[in-house]
Amino acid sequence: MSYLNKLMDGHDGGLKHEGMTPMQKIAMRFVVIGLLYYGLAALEGMIMRAYEITPLPFIDETHFFSIMTVHPMVGIFGSSYMIVFGAFLFLTPFLMEKPIYSLKMANGSWMFIGGGVLIMWLAGFLFSYAPLYTLYWPLPADTEQFTAIGGIVYIVGVVGIMIGTFLYTYNVFKTIVYTPKGWEKQPSGALLRSALGLTAIANFFRKKETKHLVPLPIAAIARGTIDVGLNAIVISTAGVLILIYLVGNGLFSMDLQDTWVDALLYKNIFWWGLDLVADGLVLVFVAGTWYLLAMMISGKDLYMQNVARAALFVEMVVSWTVWSHHLMSDQGQSNALKVLSGEVVTAFELVTQGIAVFIVLTTLYKAKPIKMTNELKFLLGGILGFMLAVPAGIIQADLGMNRILHNTQWIIGNHVHVAILVGLTMTLYSAIYVLFPILTNGVKLYSQKLASAHFWLHLVGGIGMGAFMGMAGIDGMLRRTIYYNGEYNTYMILAGICGAMMMLAFILFLYNIIMSIGLKGLLGIYQPSKIDTHDCLVQEKDK
Amino acid sequence: MADSLDVLSTLKLVYTIYAIVAISLIAWYAYSITQKGGEIKTASKGIFWSYVAVLIVMGTGLHFLTFNLVPWVPMDLDRANIKAEKTFKITYKDHVITLDENPMRVPCNKYVIFDADSEDLTYGFGIFRQNHTLVTQMQVVPNNGNDLMWKFGKNGTYYIRSTEYSGPKGAHMIIEDAVIVSGCSEDDIHSIK
Numbered sequence: 001m002s003y004l005n006k007l008m009d010g011h012d013g014g015l016k017h018e019g020m021t022p023m024q025k026i027a028m029r030f031v032v033i034g035l036l037y038y039g040l041a042a043l044e045g046m047i048m049r050a051y052e053i054t055p056l057p058f059i060d061e062t063h064f065f066s067i068m069t070v071h072p073m074v075g076i077f078g079s080s081y082m083i084v085f086g087a088f089l090f091l092t093p094f095l096m097e098k099p100i101y102s103l104k105m106a107n108g109s110w111m112f113i114g115g116g117v118l119i120m121w122l123a124g125f126l127f128s129y130a131p132l133y134t135l136y137w138p139l140p141a142d143t144e145q146f147t148a149i150g151g152i153v154y155i156v157g158v159v160g161i162m163i164g165t166f167l168y169t170y171n172v173f174k175t176i177v178y179t180p181k182g183w184e185k186q187p188s189g190a191l192l193r194s195a196l197g198l199t200a201i202a203n204f205f206r207k208k209e210t211k212h213l214v215p216l217p218i219a220a221i222a223r224g225t226i227d228v229g230l231n232a233i234v235i236s237t238a239g240v241l242i243l244i245y246l247v248g249n250g251l252f253s254m255d256l257q258d259t260w261v262d263a264l265l266y267k268n269i270f271w272w273g274l275d276l277v278a279d280g281l282v283l284v285f286v287a288g289t290w291y292l293l294a295m296m297i298s299g300k301d302l303y304m305q306n307v308a309r310a311a312l313f314v315e316m317v318v319s320w321t322v323w324s325h326h327l328m329s330d331q332g333q334s335n336a337l338k339v340l341s342g343e344v345v346t347a348f349e350l351v352t353q354g355i356a357v358f359i360v361l362t363t364l365y366k367a368k369p370i371k372m373t374n375e376l377k378f379l380l381g382g383i384l385g386f387m388l389a390v391p392a393g394i395i396q397a398d399l400g401m402n403r404i405l406h407n408t409q410w411i412i413g414n415h416v417h418v419a420i421l422v423g424l425t426m427t428l429y430s431a432i433y434v435l436f437p438i439l440t441n442g443v444k445l446y447s448q449k450l451a452s453a454h455f456w457l458h459l460v461g462g463i464g465m466g467a468f469m470g471m472a473g474i475d476g477m478l479r480r481t482i483y484y485n486g487e488y489n490t491y492m493i494l495a496g497i498c499g500a501m502m503m504l505a506f507i508l509f510l511y512n513i514i515m516s517i518g519l520k521g522l523l524g525i526y527q528p529s530k531i532d533t534h535d536c537l538v539q540e541k542d543k
Numbered sequence: 544m545a546d547s548l549d550v551l552s553t554l555k556l557v558y559t560i561y562a563i564v565a566i567s568l569i570a571w572y573a574y575s576i577t578q579k580g581g582e583i584k585t586a587s588k589g590i591f592w593s594y595v596a597v598l599i600v601m602g603t604g605l606h607f608l609t610f611n612l613v614p615w616v617p618m619d620l621d622r623a624n625i626k627a628e629k630t631f632k633i634t635y636k637d638h639v640i641t642l643d644e645n646p647m648r649v650p651c652n653k654y655v656i657f658d659a660d661s662e663d664l665t666y667g668f669g670i671f672r673q674n675h676t677l678v679t680q681m682q683v684v685p686n687n688g689n690d691l692m693w694k695f696g697k698n699g700t701y702y703i704r705s706t707e708y709s710g711p712k713g714a715h716m717i718i719e720d721a722v723i724v725s726g727c728s729e730d731d732i733h734s735i736k
């Protein structure tokens with residue numbers, strides 16, 4: 001078979017998209033777009049990496065900062081949200097053994113989020129809109145350095161992302177509780193209680209445990225999804241507020257006073273919402289995904305299942321109360337909030353995440369000896385990522401340490417990039433390797449050597465980049481700052497080499513996947529499915 | 544008295560050791576689960592709950608440790624009740640930092656307050672050594688009190704810069720030699736000009 005044929009048709013026959021169910025197609029649509037946006041985030045990351053070694057002549061400062069503004073949005077919404085939502089929209093009906101509530105909503109989700117990210121990216125590319133940092137959108141809105149039109153385009157993009165997010169949230173919960181047409185009435189209330197973890201909490205106080213109506217991964221999906229929904233409300237509200245200022249002050253030269261909204265109060269509310277992404281999406285979803293992967297890889301029941309469920313509930317409550325660790329260097333913030341929310345409650349993230357690590361490793365151990373498959377490798381890489389990044393976060397959420405670490409490269413290196421690139425992304429790769437045969441009806445991987453190279457380059461590159469950024473941070477290098485005199489060049493060159501390893505890792509992975517499924521199969525994913533989902537699933541009693 | 548360099552070098556050492564241990568642990572685990580042999584016993588409930596207790600102690604213990612070892616923690620929490628020797632007024636507007644007193648001359652081992660006001664955006668206030676390591680910082684939030692109490696124990700000349708992103712112009716908000724500390728018995732070797 002010629003190379004060109006293989007590229008078009010895929011390895012060993014490639015993906016036969018005609019036999020795919022609508023849910024398989026939808027999940028693949030999310031994942032493919034998520035991976036492409038990951039590539040864009042990585043490319044932007046590499047441009048910034050190069051710029052931090054020496055400013056590039058073809059990018060001016062303004063554009064550098066607009067890349068830095070859209071980079072995390074593309075990474076988090078375009079890639080992480082997309083891959084996670086795609087996987088969960090597939091897994092929720094799959095694990096609940098009933099059809100998804102709405103296929104239209106599921107398709108709407110990827111279209112709105114994908115389109116929204118593109119529009120938001122254009123606001124940066126065309127209008128150099130760049131007032132945000134780490135997704136935080138500060139008030140007062142700056143209409144001196146940034147044009148109102150740039151801000152409005154950006155807001156349109158955010159609206160798209162939020163609509164897609166709301167559709168996802170609604171669809172997941174509806175799928176858990178609804179009764180499909182012609183099926184026996186489902187106990188919606190009990191299903192919801194089980195999904196939220198209230199049953200698990202009540203079981204701690206009961207002599208005889210109540211049976212869980214939803215599988216554990218569904219409980220994790222439901223709890224993380226609540227945080228995702230709440231976060232979308234907060235971001236949407238901030239967007240509306242900023243829009244008012246941009247239109248009033250920027251377009252109509254009115255004099256809307258900055259003092260109408262207290263900047264510190266706003267910062268508290270925004271970080272409360274934003275932290276739900278970090279803690280809700282990342283920690284809760286990741287723990288749930290680990291549990292599912294551990295059970296699928298080992299073929300065993302989860303160790304300490306009830307504790308795992310309760311820990312997910314605790315994590316959700318913790319994620320609602322930790323926002324103050326982002327305001328440890330804000331002198332207007334009360335000491336009580338800094339100590340209680342910023343330090344003490346945040347410390348419980350170490351506990352809940354530590355519990356998840358223990359449970360997953362013990363569950364896998366019960367199945368020893370197990371083969372070191374791609375999914376297992378990436379799962380262990382993901383666990384290691386959080387073992388490194390969570391303690392780094394706990395350290396910076398301390399009044400003594402935050403004073404000298406806040407806004408340095410430590411935060412964005414050791415904590416954020418190691419959590420996202422090693423912890424979250426490697427977990428997602430593990431899920432992709434597990435789901436790949438299920439979603440593609442058994443397509444074989446083109447090259448195991450490429451998969452192994454992807455693993456090692458990504459792991460070493462991710463940990464290395466975080467470590468060198470962290471060391472630069474300890475030596476005083478601020479994030480979001482250009483140094484013109486090569487002050488931190490040694491660290492930046494080393495971080496650049498590690499970034500390039502990750503970029504190469506991604507190219508190898510993408511090539512491997514394209515060669516496995518073939519370009520025809522890839523495009524076929526976006527054609528309508530000929531199969532009706534309702535025909536694929538019958539109620540248990542009718543089987 | 545410990546300064547930021549002492550704390551940061553301890554952090555570098557401790558975290559590096561921790562990272563090596565974590566990586567080795569996962570590498571050993573990855574190897575051992577692929578190997579046959581040995582009776583497979585899962586951790587007892589006792590071990591599990593002891594591990595949880597260790598996590599709680601480590602997570603919260605860090606804060607007790609820094610409260611007792613890092614001098615600026617108790618000072619910051621109690622700054623409303625501590626009388627400062629001197630207060631320096633600093634104003635931020637249009638991406639320009641204006642100092643009422645330039646340079647700010649700080650007496651050794653005395654409490655001083657840096658009191659910053661922003662008239663437009665959110666900025667940051669950071670004090671840096673000549674080798675660019677960070678001495679201390681705070682956020683400068685508009686229409687809010689931003690007061691940072693500090694005590695310097697070594698002679699030196701420091702520069703200040705905005706530590707919070709406020710658009711591309713923010714990267715240029717630097718004032719060289721803005722803080723001069725004198726009267727100490729020891730020099731800050733990274734800040735002597």
Ligand code: HEM
Nearest residue numbers: 041042045046048049072075076133134420479480499502
């Ligand atoms: C190869 C992949 C990547 C590379 C090389 C990379 C590199 C970078 C660089 C150089 C910065 C600027 C650091 C600074 O000076 O402040 C940055 C910022 C950031 N990155 Fe990445 N990155 C990558 C992937 C990602 C992904 C996938 C995400 C999210 C899912 C992400 C999230 C962030 C965030 C939140 C920031 C902070 C932006 C801000 O300060 O507002 N990165 N990245």
